[in-house]
Amino acid sequence: MKKKRLAAYIAVSVFVSVFAVISGFSQEDVTTVHDSAFRRMMRPAVRFLHDDHNEKAEIEECSVCHHSYDAMGRKLEDESSEDMACSECHTLKNVDDPVPLIRVYHLQCKGCHLEKNAGPVMCGECHAN
Amino acid sequence: MAEPALKEESREIFDEGLNRGIEKLTSEKIEQVINAVLEDETGARLKVYVDTCVHCGLCSEACHFYVSFREPRFSPAGKVKQTLWEMLKKKGKVSPEFIRRASEIASTECNLCKRCSMYCPFGIDVAYLMLVVRRICHKLGVTPQYIQDTAHSHSATFNQMWVKDDEWIDTLMWQEEEAQDEIPDLRIPLDKEGADVFYSVIGPEPKFRAQLIYQAAVIMDAAGINWTMPATPGWDNSDMCMYTGDNEMMGRLKKAHFESAMRLKAKRIVMGECGHAFRSIYDMGNRWLAWQMPPIPVTHAIEFYYELFREGKLKIARKYETPVTLHDPCNIVRGRGLHEMARYVVNEVCEEFVEMHPNREHNFCCSAGGGVINCGPPFRNKRVEGNKAKADQLFDAKARGAKTLIAPCHNCHGGLEDIIHHYGLGLELKFLGDIIYECMEKGQGSEM
C-alpha cells in the first residue's frame, strides 16, 4: 500500500520535473509565469499561454514585453531579452523581500492590461487557485 | 376585593415642582429653551460626547441605580438616551410630559457621581450631560420642589436652610457656650481678620447638626489653630443651585463665599465634612466665576485632619475600639483624591479598619449626592431602593466585622442613614469628626 503510494509520488515528481525542464527550454509550451528568484510563492503561479496571449493581443515584436535597456537606462528598441528571466536585470536587493520583483511583474502585465483596457486585472483573475 | 392592578401612570411620583412646573409650558417655549441652552451654553464637549458614544452599554455596571434595579433605563447611557438624545433628535420639539420625565431622570435618578466616566472607555462625562439636562429644566421652571426650595433659600438668604443672619451668629455663640462647659476658655472666633483658617460649613449644620460646629471648635482649639468663622452671609459653603442648574446663582453663592474669606484676609478656607460643597468651591463654582482654581486655597476637613495628625497637632487619648468601615464620598475622592488621607486619619484614630469593596475611586455612590436627597420625600424610596448595591456592599463589610460606618460627607450621611434603616443593616453611622472628637486629647491647644 505504502509502496504503491511512493511510486505514484515518484512518477508525478519525475513528470513534473521533466515538464518543467522542457517548458524552460521551449517557448511554445510556456503555461505559467515562473521565476526562480521567488523563493517562496505567496500566490498560485499565473497561468499564461504565451502564443495565445500574443495572438489575442496582436503582439508581434518580442521586445514589447521582453524589453531591453542599456547600462545608461535607455531602452534599446531593436533588442529583446526573451532568453532572460526578469530577475536577471530586476535583481532583488534582499532575496527575502520579493515585493519589488512582484511589482515589476505586476506593472508588466497588469499595467499593460489597464492601459489597453483588456485582459485580467483583479488579483484572482491571474493568480487563480 | 381584589386591588386594581397598578397602572403605569399611577406609579408616577407626584412632585409639586415637576407637576405644576409643566402646566405652564408650551411647545414653543420648550423648543426655544432647549435650543437656546444647546446653542448658547454647550459646544464641542456635548457634541463629541453624543457622537462618540457607541451605545456599548459598558457604563451600566458603574451606576448603583442600574446595579440595584437591573433595568436598562437606569444605566448612564440609558438616561442620556431618554433625555438629551431625544432632545437633540427632535431638535427641541418635545412635550411638557417629556420635560417632566427628563427633569425627574436628571435630578433624581443620577447623582452626578462620575463613576461612569471611569467605566466608559471614552471617558464620556455623563454627569456633565445630566447637568445640561438639569439646566434646561431649570430654565423651563421644572425642578423638583424640595431642591428648588433650597435653591430659593440660597438666593434669598445666601444659605441653604433659610437661616437668618442673626440665627447664624446666635448658633455659633450657643455652641461656643456649650463647649465652654467642657473647655472653659474655648472660643469660636467670629469675623476675625488675618486668621490662618476660615472655617465654613453647610447650611444644615447650624440648622440640624450644631454639635458638628461644637466638635470642630474643640478640634481647632486642641490643635491650636488660629481660626475664624464669618458672621456674615457667605458663611454657607453649600450649593444646591449648582445641582438645580441655576448656574448664575451658583456663581453668586461662591463669590459671596470666597469674598467673605478674602474680606477677613484669611490664609485659606477649611471646610467641614461635606462633599457637594467641596465640588462647588473647588470644581464648579470657581469655574463659573472664571477661576481656574479657587482664588483662595481650599482644604477639605479630611485633608485638614490629615495635616493635624501628620504634624502632631492632634493627639489621640484612646483609639476608637469598634471596628469601622469607610465610605469614600465621590466629590472628595473621585473629586479630589482624598481617599488615602482619609485612611491615614482613620488608622490614626481607630483600632480596626475594615475596607468595603469596591473602594476608593471605585466606591459606589450613596445615592443621596448630586442633590438627589434634596429632592425630598417624594423620591426617597426610589433613591433607597435604587441603592441596594450600597446595602450589599455595606452588608459585606459588616459581615467582615465592621460595626461603625464612617461617612465624611453630609449628603452621604443622609443617604446612608436611610439605607441602613431600610435594609436593616444595624451599622452605626459617624462623621470622621465625631470619632476624632470622641477619642482625642482635648483642651491642651490653648495652653500652648
Added chain:
Amino acid sequence: MQTLYNFVSGPLVWLSFMIFIGGSLYRLISMAVLAKKKDPLVYVYMDWYYALRSIFHWIIPFGSENMKKRPVMTLVTFVFHICLIGIPIFLFAHVILWEEAWNISWWFISDPVADIMTLAVIASCIFFLVRRLVLPEVRYLTSYSDFVILAIVAVPFITGFWAYHQWFGYRLMLILHILSGEIMLAAIPFTRLSHALFFPVTRGYMGSEFGAVKNAKDW
C-alpha cells in the same frame, strides 16, 4: 466588470481617502475651534501628562477596572480592534497594491495569519451583534444605525475573506470588497465610527480632569 473594477480601485479609492482624511481633519479641527469658542475650559484643564496616563491605561488590555470585570468583552474588543486596524494595513495583497501604485512597501502579515485575523474580526462582529440583541442594557441603547455601522465594518472583511479564497462570484465579491472598504473609510469621520478620532480627546480630557484637578485615577 473590468470598468467597474477600474472605477472602484481607481477614482473611488482617491475619493474615499480624501473623504476620510479631509473629513477627519475637518471634524477634529472644527471641534477644536468650537471648543475654543464654547468650551475654552477644555484647553485650560487639558494636561498632557495626565491625558496620556489615562489613554495608556485604556489602550492596555485589562488596564481598567471595567475591563477586568468583563474579560470576554475585553478580549474580543482588543482582538477586534487590533485585527481591524492591522489587516487593512499589513495584508500582503494590500501592501502589493501600495507598492504597485506608489512604489512604497512595508512589512506584511503572512496570509494564513491574516486569514485567522479576518475570521476573528468577523467573529467579533457576530459577538457584538449577539451582545446587542441579547443584553438588555445594550439593546435598550440600540438604534437602527448601530446595525448599519456594524455592517459597514463587517462587510469589507466578509467580502475580503470570500475574495481571497476565490469562491464563486469572485469578481463581484472583490468589487464589493473594495467598495465596502471605501464606504467604511469614508464613514469614519461622519458616523459613530468617529470614536476612533475622538477617543484620545475624550479620554485625555477626562484623564486630565481626574489627574490634574481631582488627583484621582480614572480607570
